[in-house]
Amino acid sequence: MQIDGKAYRSIWPVKNHLAVEIIDQRKLPHEFEIVRLETLEEAATAIRDMYVRGAPLIGATAAYGVCLALKESPTDASLEQAVAVLQSTRPTAINLRWALSGMQKWLANLPASERLEAAFTYAAQICDEDVALCRAMGNNGFELIDTLWKQHSRTINILTHCNAGWLATVDWGTALAPIYMAHDAGIPVHVWVDETRPRNQGAHLTAWELGQHGVPYTVIVDNAGGHLMQHGQVDICFVGTDRTTASGDVCNKIGTYLKALAAKDNGVPFYVCAPSPSIDWAINDGLKEIPIEQRGEEEVHTLSGIDVKGHISTIKITPDKAPVSNYAFDVTPAKLITGLVTERGVCEASPAGLQGLFPEKYGTLT
């Protein structure tokens, strides 16, 4: 997508240097800074300290982390250590595990002398596959916006939560891919961006990436979406998913469930952009089977932004010694979801809906 008129991905190799570059997302939207990763440790730090975030981008960064380790030493020991170090950076990120186990399987059988080049090739392939996945999903979601546009012939208002944009993937994004495609196709769209406390990925990242690409948007507090839906100011919702069950329940950023309830209450279509890698075919009941991680208390206690002097500053907003709780995700039951947008098409959020698009996943179970 575009930054200041120039096309970017969220991670890219710098070939001559055998390095990769990323955007330091911790500083967005206040500073746009590209960081070069040259070692395994730098890649691990970029993941652990959240220079990069979003499951697909974490996976891609881990894959390149293995490349950087092999640049130093292409031995079995080096490969194993790289996988172990990177695996420990974000233990619950599912794409991280796939990327690393894929790299390991691919590379372990190659002679050490061929590993470095093969690793860069494989990492690039992981990136390209993610872009293709997002593009296919975006095309399918685009149809939903295009239909609304043909119905209404006015700006289509879309609500999204958190950041499921290109900054969370390699390009296009998941929930934002249909929106970018509609915008690029000339359909007038406007996005209501939930700020998404506690980490404010909406106000920080979604607002920034939409603005850079030229998509009209408005930042709102997380409390406001219901009111907008009551007053006909939202035509459709698109959100991402961290984990989708085989029955169509969706685990996503905390607060997604509240917006889905409001959408249902007001007849606003609520779509989840769920690439098939996000679907956990082994579980059904999201509320009972998905454990919800509690993240650090400081995320609730504090917020970062720009102070009056223009410096990035962190402030504490709670009383001294205030107890806080910080569940990171919630589960939106399938009954509240109008449809799942996948790379193969749009389906009902139900076992039957998913089986229609992914019969092979169910065939093996019968």
Next chain:
Amino acid sequence: MQIDGKAYRSIWPVKNHLAVEIIDQRKLPHEFEIVRLETLEEAATAIRDMYVRGAPLIGATAAYGVCLALKESPTDASLEQAVAVLQSTRPTAINLRWALSGMQKWLANLPASERLEAAFTYAAQICDEDVALCRAMGNNGFELIDTLWKQHSRTINILTHCNAGWLATVDWGTALAPIYMAHDAGIPVHVWVDETRPRNQGAHLTAWELGQHGVPYTVIVDNAGGHLMQHGQVDICFVGTDRTTASGDVCNKIGTYLKALAAKDNGVPFYVCAPSPSIDWAINDGLKEIPIEQRGEEEVHTLSGIDVKGHISTIKITPDKAPVSNYAFDVTPAKLITGLVTERGVCEASPAGLQGLFPEKYGTLT
């Protein structure tokens, strides 16, 4: 209620000085500072710049503002000017209008020489009436908590939104009154405090006042309440109301509607503490008839807290030139409300429910 073990109201006269004192709520929870108001202009500033907020406390402060004007000059012109100045501070605050028109009617017919003493008497009466109203409402809400306690014999978990505590009234509060009474009666309660973006009255004020009084609480982001209700961690919700319709719709701080939806979806009782002065008997359909005020954009762009040096600091959290929208309230339809807690008792949020408690309001219409 208690601050550091000492009983306070949110406003009190300092008799020897013919002045009043308030708590500067803008600095809470980071600094506890008592401000003395000695002139009409100081009282107007305290209301306009939100040293004090909450409809009942605004009304009480305005009443004392009239007293301070009459201290300077008890003439008709002075009285009229005081009412005009104070009225313009927060044009939409309903208690402000009542308090001022009540003072004006009471005082205009008295000889100038008797006005000052009468004004202080009348202002004190406005305060005492508010305390009595909140106490009666608190007693009625207490019964709901007491019933849960007798059922479960464990800590009763209560969710609240925004600040409808004693800081918003003169004492006790509205939504928090039942909670203080349960706590004071020895019932183990725990309060989930929504931070309540954009102004964070939950994290700033509700957390502070509960903590000072010794009531156990936990601050959560506004996104979290639905997840807690899905997992049985909320037994009952109490919220306040800025305006209640004759059919039981409730206009309250933005985001209240989302919590009411989640409560309904999970079978959690959702009560609104609605003193009868908050009920607008002339309107029925909250969604259609209550205009929702948009407040300043800076409330969404910025947040205040304590910086690393311990100073109160304001930071900007959105991208440069980001468009924002800031609806201050939303309407929760009566269908989502388990009951209204009033000073006369608890009733269904419906015309029939309200008519049962306030027959005189309906009698005049038939």
